[in-house]
Amino acid sequence: MKVAYVFSTSGHTASYKLGQMILPQLEQSAHGVEVVGMMFFDDNTFLLRKGDPMGQRLAKVAKEKSILLMMCDSCALERGLAEGGKWPEKATPRDTVEGVQAGCFPDLYAALAGKSPDYIITL
Numbered sequence: 001m002k003v004a005y006v007f008s009t010s011g012h013t014a015s016y017k018l019g020q021m022i023l024p025q026l027e028q029s030a031h032g033v034e035v036v037g038m039m040f041f042d043d044n045t046f047l048l049r050k051g052d053p054m055g056q057r058l059a060k061v062a063k064e065k066s067i068l069l070m071m072c073d074s075c076a077l078e079r080g081l082a083e084g085g086k087w088p089e090k091a092t093p094r095d096t097v098e099g100v101q102a103g104c105f106p107d108l109y110a111a112l113a114g115k116s117p118d119y120i121i122t123l
Contacts, residue, residue: 004037004117007044014044026061036115037068045071048096059097073102
């Protein structure tokens with residue numbers, strides 16, 4: 001089974017649920033499903049900053065397991081984590097961990113098209 005996660009709830013959601021539950025399981029290859037993508041909104045994008053310990057761990061796992069890491073382009077621009085324009089123009093991630101993309105839902109759908117998640121889980 002393939003899943004994609006959308007981190008949309010502000011606050012402790014990504015740092016706790018991703019950092020304390022999902023990420024350790026991915027690192028130990030014990031999550032139970034194939035994670036094909038993660039999309040980050042609002043302040044959750046800060047986890048993807050270069051130098052963030054959880055972001056660095058996530059980038060490593062994402063590279064090893066071919067997991068898409070994408071942040072909302074508008075959210076990233078507002079937080080100084082991207083430059084350029086909002087969709088349909090492309091925003092370029094800035095000062096983020098390796099492998100992060102910035103985009104909007106059409107970009108997310110296109111990036112996941114070849115991986116076709118069975119479930120999208122919003123946290």
